Amino acid sequence: xxxxxxxxxxLIKTRGQHVTLRCSPISGHKSVSWYQQVLGQGxxxxxxxxxxxxxxxxxxxxxxxxxxFPNYSSELNVNALLLGDxxxxxxxxxxxxxxxxxxxxxxxxxxVL
Amino acid sequence: AQSVSxxxxxxxxxxxxxxxxxxxxxxGGTVNLFWYVQYPGQHLQLLLKYFSGDPLVxxxxxxxxxxxxxxxxxNLRKPSVQWSDTAEYFCAVIYGGSQGxxxxxxxxxxxxxx
Numbered sequence: 001x002x003x004x005x006x007x008x009x010x011l012i013k014t015r016g017q018h019v020t021l022r023c024s025p026i027s028g029h030k031s032v033s034w035y036q037q038v039l040g041q042g043x044x045x046x047x048x049x050x051x052x053x054x055x056x057x058x059x060x061x062x063x064x065x066x067x068x069f070p071n072y073s074s075e076l077n078v079n080a081l082l083l084g085d086x087x088x089x090x091x092x093x094x095x096x097x098x099x100x101x102x103x104x105x106x107x108x109x110x111x112v113l
Numbered sequence: 114a115q116s117v118s119x120x121x122x123x124x125x126x127x128x129x130x131x132x133x134x135x136x137x138x139x140x141g142g143t144v145n146l147f148w149y150v151q152y153p154g155q156h157l158q159l160l161l162k163y164f165s166g167d168p169l170v171x172x173x174x175x176x177x178x179x180x181x182x183x184x185x186x187x188n189l190r191k192p193s194v195q196w197s198d199t200a201e202y203f204c205a206v207i208y209g210g211s212q213g214x215x216x217x218x219x220x221x222x223x224x225x226x227x
Binding site: 033035 | 145205
């Protein structure tokens with residue numbers, strides 16, 4: 001079975017630009033979560049979606065948004081990029097919304113110049 | 114604020130040495146506890162989990178962890194490490210009612226010398 005897939009794997013943007021990151025969950029998983037991992041830190045929760053509805057939101061500014069599509073894939077959007085947004089963005093999927101048993105993708109490494 | 118603390122940033126051991134990685138969480142209510150591992154060049158994966166019941170839980174590859182409620186701790190242990198255990202280890206907690214919002218510690222990098 002295919003695991004969680006994320007695209008792109010690496011990207012470079014400049015301050016003020018917009019970025020869209022994409023995630024395909026494991027087949028049968030209806031929940032997708034997004035995490036930001038800054039170098040030297042653990043992953044930090046951004047969003048969780050389950051059955052296309054937002055189920056949780058972390059302490060991130062409104063520049064961060066996400067959505068989940070009918071096929072359970074998901075997009076994370078970040079507007080007006082700042083240097084501090086440079087990080088590894090992880091997508092994780094799970095069967096249900098209230099579990100910590102997450103299956104992570106390889107991540108999308110964003111560099112903001 | 115809800116948080117998770119991992120006491121060691123980098124641990125270096127020789128093969129066959131015993132391992133214990135510390136993890137403490139800040140909240141006294143209902144928690145679900147996890148250890149995740151990230152091997153070099155690989156994605157994060159679940160090592161073991163605690164929801165309820167026996168506070169000593171066993172995971173993959175000979176790892177175990179003990180939940181001590183009175184100490185708000187969930188330390189990871191392995192009696193004898195191998196070179197292949199070289200990885201970064203993350204403790205994570207879900208606090209009651211917070212759905213799938215995992216709160217991670219900063220991670221402990223384990224280097225095992227052959």
